[in-house]
């Protein structure tokens with residue numbers, strides 16, 4: 001894996017490398033290099049499987065993060081390639097020429113995040129939302145609760161409990177510590 | 187005997203046959219359920235289903251042929267049934283068997299399907315033409331061994347009159363066609379599998395791929411008519427097979443004769459049910475190839491056997 | 496009232512079918528549903544009994560609840576003993592089981608299938624999502640109350656209700672049908688405009704006839 005990354009580093013600049021597990025790596029690269037990197041990885045390094053392509057909305061930094069997840073069947077390694085793109089002019093090069101099935105992911109991203117992929121087939125067709133008129137719903141500045149209240153009919157009398165507090169009160173009353181006390185990742 | 191009593195008797199006999207056919211369907215569902223380890227629907231469930239579909243308040247029609255489809259189907263069932271003597275020697279259950287012969291009955295078996303094909307085609311749903319083309323194709327193929335077997339019978343008994351054929355089989359169990367001409371019976375029984383549309387040959391209704399095929403657009407009373415016909419036509423087919431191959435039902439006491447009829451037809455029906463429970467479904471072209479191969483050869487062999495030996 | 500008025504009223508009673516293109520409009524019916532009176536008392540009672548004893552459910556699985564219908568058919572729960580059977584086409588079915596959350600894409604199909612069913616037709620709504628939105632109450636694409644879009648006869652609460660609860664729901668439905676209380680179809684026809692308004696409020700790309708017979 002080190003060699004693969006080194007070979008990649010000779011070609012382009014890699015901003016960061018995260019090694020989560022022995023078989024799971026994430027690298028961050030620049031937006032312009034994506035096609036180069038992906039075709040290199042696919043053709044030279046045998047990362048033949050595009051497992052998924054998804055986006056995260058970092059509204060605080062005004063960025064979308066795209067993750068291309070690749071898999072190599074020879075050395076059995078997952079490699080995630082992260083790219084940051086601007087939130088305002090969210091546009092990305094389409095990779096449907098490398099992996100034909102990518103058009104479906106790109107269509108989904110176009111609909112749910114509003115990220116455009118010029119040239120990708122059928123990218124403008126609706127994916128799950130039929131006749132959507134608001135801003136793309138997975139953007140974090142879209143208020144789903146307000147939209148739901150506005151559009152759908154709320155049934156009066158519905159109450160919501162915070163699961164954590166509720167469980168503590170109802171189920172774990174007798175325990176001195178709540179069940180999460182052993183965990184230190186919070 | 188005047189025509190009024192004749193009609194009265196015919197009505198009685200049709201009602202009995204329909205009720206018997208529907209109950210048979212209910213019993214088979216129960217048996218299937220028991221095999222699965224379930225309790226199963228009550229035996230009279232088909233009757234309630236018919237009432238329920240009849241009891242719908244609205245229904246949708248797609249045109250004249252759509253109306254006529256189920257009517258033709260029922261006419262086919264009635265026609266098949268009315269020209270078969272149910273119980274040999276009985277006045278009430280002899281129907282109009284003196285007026286028509288085996289060829290007429292075979293024609294009626296086909297007639298209902300054709301009418302149904304026209305009617306269902308007008309429904310406009312794409313699945314019904316698929317079901318119809320499958321159904322008619324399969325039907326033309328299973329008709330071949332059946333026709334061959336009937337020809338063998340005609341040569342053997344020198345007649346096409348069903349009553350005469352039944353009469354020739356009376357006396358001893360060894361007089362049944364089953365023993366005098368076993369090859370013809372084998373060919374006919376295989377084509378009965380196709381006629382009953384149980385499992386290996388259930389491509390027509392195929393609920394999984396072409397949701398129930400031809401009757402897909404049939405609703406309310408249209409469907410109820412079809413269900414009624416399924417009972418009547420099912421009974422008619424079984425009675426026909428019993429008459430042709432298994433010695434018919436004859437006894438001086440009408441109730442004992444009816445009981446004989448019930449036992450025999452039930453066993454004939456169970457044959458196709460067991461085969462259906464044991465085998466998975468054929469694809470359309472497999473099913474057609476099958477009918478045109480072995481059953482046809484057996485049918486031809488039976489004719490040769492009867493004609494030259 | 497003169498003839499012109501009558502003509503106008505008749506035109507107003509026709510559905511506009513605005514979602515369809517000019518060419519398609521002639522292919523679809525523009526009649527609105529009309530309430531159907533029940534038959535005389537005893538006949539209706541008898542038919543209600545038959546309807547209750549032979550419930551044909553439409554095999555259309557919406558939401559998580561569709562998975563609960565499968566065990567019902569198996570040996571363990573065996574719905575057939577109650578006269579309940581699945582039916583593949585809406586034309587022949589009489590019970591519609593809404594299995595949980597309905598997204599707008601699904602509600603479009605639900606409305607269409609519901610209208611294609613021949614009455615009297617009954618609706619069982621399964622799971623809290625159909626009652627008040629359940630855990631999807633704040634979702635942007637799932638409706639909260641199914642009873643604003645089609646009439647509902649029985650609710651089965653839970654997330655997800657067990658098959659036993661579903662069977663209990665079916666038996667309750669039977670009791671109601673026998674008592675002659677399930678008249679969802681007429682309710683739909685009488686409040687047709689209200690239902691249509693609600694439906695059109697969420698289904699933005701309405702590209703089907705206003706009433707699918």
Ligand code: SF4
Pocket residue numbers: 558559560594595596621622623624625629630631653654655656
């Ligand atoms: S109530 Fe629960 S199980 Fe049912 S659809 Fe909603 S989330 Fe799914």
